[in-house]
Amino acid sequence: VERLPYDRPNTTMREFPLCQMCHEEYENPNNRRFHAQPNACEACGPNVWLESKNNTLSEGHDAIAETAELIRNGKIVAIRGVGGYQLLCDARNNAVVTSLRQRKSRPAKAFALMVRDIAQLKTYADVSSTEEKVLSSPQAPIVLIKCSSSKFTKAIAPNLNRLGFVLPYSPLHILLMNELDFPVVFTSGNLSNNPQCTAVKEARGDLSEITDYYLHHNRDITNRVDDSVLTVFEDKPMAFRLGRGYAPISNRIDKVMTNTKAILACGSQVKNTFSLIDGERLITSQHIGDLTNQRINDDFETQLALQKQLFAIKPDYVAVDLHPDYQASIFGREYAKQHNIECYDVQHHHAHLAACLYDNGYPADADNVLGVVMDGTGYGPDETIWGGEFLYGSYAQFKRLGRISPVAMPGSAQAILQPWRMLYSYLQHHQFKLSELPAQLQQVLKEKPLETIDKMLENNINSPLTSSCGRLFDAVAAALGICSDSISYEGQAAIELQQAAENYTSSCKPSGYHLNIKETDGYLEIDTSVFWTEVIADININLTIEDISAKFHIGFAQVVTNLVVRLAEDRCIEHVALCGGVFQNQYLLSVCMTLLTNAGFKCLYHNNLPANDACISIGQACVVASQSLGA
Ligand SMILES: [Zn+2]
Ligand SMILES: [Zn+2]
Incomplete structure (x- = not known):
């Protein structure tokens, strides 16, 4: 669809005039294809070759x-699919899946699988009725379901026990899958870190080193759209990525606040989306991606122009992330200047909190909540990197009351890509002697440029302080030898650490590590010193990584709960919002919810919107909408 109203001449189907038979169907009110805009048959419809x-x-x-x-x-x-090209191959064939990984430069991130139907899927995995319902819904998303990749070939998802499955959702996919009696790998057709190819020529160029053959069709794709990814948590769908079938998402905002201005919210740097408020509705774009890439950045501007036109919105205000260098923030500030409108900075984790409130339909005039925002990294107003925050507030305002005790991030962005750096930073922070560490830890840090890191830490060079929860998870993963050298996709170390905890099978419930609470600079802080001593002792006695990871998850959920209880002593806290990207970890979310509920709190968490940075633009829009209400 290029324009409204939704009539054939306004879509890419205008290139395909109806043949005699289809035209009669279209004009006949008794036919089920009466005024079906995309009606077509083999004679007049798009061709495949x-x-x-x-x-x-x-x-x-x-x-x-x-x-x-x-x-x-x-x-x-x-x-060539509905919203772009996908690469398909036999999911059981180790050689071809391994070769696809090499050609795509995608060493570890799981591949999704297309299955012919639910019956075929059930020969590989236990599928709950809710999972079946989501898979078979008209949106036909990819659904993450517990299933071992060894049932196909390990190369599908080397270290994971959840696989993404999707049913055929276009006529072309259905015809193809009817010819195959096994699942196929189903992954987007793109160069590493680039957007999915949509045009025939683009695919012939970009994919020439990756694919052996092409199945093209001649219906143009105006709107590049990624597949949506959901999972089922507590028997309800939970969004991970919203694209085809879901986006643009348009919901009434007046269930949470009324009389809002028109707002453009530009979103975050990675997993970018943008949002628009037109006074009544909040509209969010599809998943756009990592704006560091120029072609994805171009996509952002194309999409924005398209959505503004589709919904006829002229913004009164712009909302951007407080970060000085986010591409989307730079764009938003420039846009505001050009249109002579005001631009508001929104702190990253306040946006996470607001998005979670909106996702739960929490009214803007209700009591403050406590946001437990466990995240990767976001820019703080004190110019340090936030990411493990206890924020008291609502849409319009917040106060930071607690955090994970900050440590240095040696090498900044490098520390995100190489988890051993955060491990070393924590060990140095707590003054462990390298020579007294267990052999396993010494092995992880062997041949790393530790002297350089020492100098950076000592002289405070490119080593900002961070309270990030994601970085704490990275450090623990690195200590256990999980992705210690480097990660190949965002969140990999934390995802594999969660996996290890879920693989803990012993019947006796593990006891959590001791994470304490201390008071520093007026904040209640999660203190990790005793915790690291305990982890190192367990590594020394060769406790399994499954045990250690389970003890870490449980200990972390306990300290989160203890800290919330402490904060509730001095103020009224009824609702606790568990948000930020780390809470895509369902194991952690589940333990936190149990402990907090037992302590008498009501938990809010994400269902309809992803907990990761894809929800940032929604939070920004809500924050600025509520701030400008009285203005
Ligand atoms: Zn026809
Ligand atoms: Zn975030």
């Missing part, structure tokens, strides 16, 4: 049958 790198091999049904045969024979085929 199969291509090798040099030649067209076949067309129509032959092309689909031949594609199936190629996949059966261990080839990779790039298939």
Whole structure:
């Protein structure tokens, strides 16, 4: 759809005039295709054809049958879908899946799988009725379901026990999957860190080193859109990424606040989305991605122009992240200047809190809540890096009451990519002697430039302080040898650490590590000194990583609860909002919810919106909307 109203001439289907038969169906009120805008058949609809790198091999049904045969024979085929190209291959074939990983430069991140139908899926995984319902919904998202990758080939998801499954959702996918009696890898067709290819020419260029064959069709894709990813938590769908079928998301905002101005909220740097408020509705774009990439950055501007036109919105205010260098913040400040409107900075974790309140329909005039924002990194007004925060407030305002005790992040962004840096920073912070550490830890830090790091820490060079929860999880993962050298996708170390805790199978419940609370600079802080001594002692006696990870998760949930209880002594706290990207960790979320509920609190958490930075633009929009209410 390029324009409203939704009539064929306003869509990419205008290129395909209806044939006699389809036209009669379209004009006949008794036919079920009466005024069906995308109506088409084989004669007049889009054509498909199969291509090798040099030649067209076949067309129509032959092309689909031949594609199936190629996949059966261990080839990779790039298939033009609804919102862009996807790469497909046999999910059981270790050689082809491994080769796809190498060609895509994607060493570890899990691949999603397309299955023919629920019956086929059930031969591999236990599927709950809710999971089945979400998979079969008209939106047809990718659903993360517990399933071992060893049932296909380990290379699908080397270290994970949740796999993403999707049912065929376009006529082309259905025809193809009918020819195959096994699941296929289903991953976006793009160069590493680039957006998914949409045009035939673009695919021929970008994917030439990755795919063996192409199955093209000649219906243009105006709107690049990624697949949506959901999971099921506590028997309800929980969003991880919102694209095809869900976005743009449009909801009435007047259930939480009324009389709002028109607002453009520009979102975060990674997992970017943007949001618009038109006074009545809050509209959020699809998942756009990491704006560090120029082509994704261009996509941001294209999408924004498209959505502003679709919904006819002229912003009164702009909302941006407080961060000085986020691409989206720079864009928003410039946009405000050009249009002579006011631009508001919103602190990253306040935006997380506001998004969680909005997701729960929490009214703007209700009592303050306590936001427990456990996240990667976000810029704080004190110019340090926040990310493990206890914020008391609501949409319009907040006060920081607690945090994870800050440590240095040696190398800044490098410390996010190389978890051993955070491990070393924690060990130095608590003054452990390298020579007295267990062999396993010495191994992790062997051949690392520790002298340089020491100098950086000593002289405060490129080593900002951080209270980030994600970085604490990275440090613990590194201590256990999980992704200690480097990660290959965002959150990898924390995801694999969660996996280890979930693999804890002993029948006796693990006791949590001791994370204490101390008071510093007027904040209640989570103190990690005793905790690290206990972890090192357990590594010394060769306790398994499953045990240690479970003890860490439980200990962390306990200290979060203890800290909330302490803060509730001095003020009225009824609701606790568990938000920030770390709470995509369902194991942690579940233990926190149990402990907090037992302590008498009501927990708010994300269901409809992702807990990660994709929700930042929504939070920004809500914060500025509520701040400008009285203005
Ligand atoms: Zn036709
Ligand atoms: Zn965040």
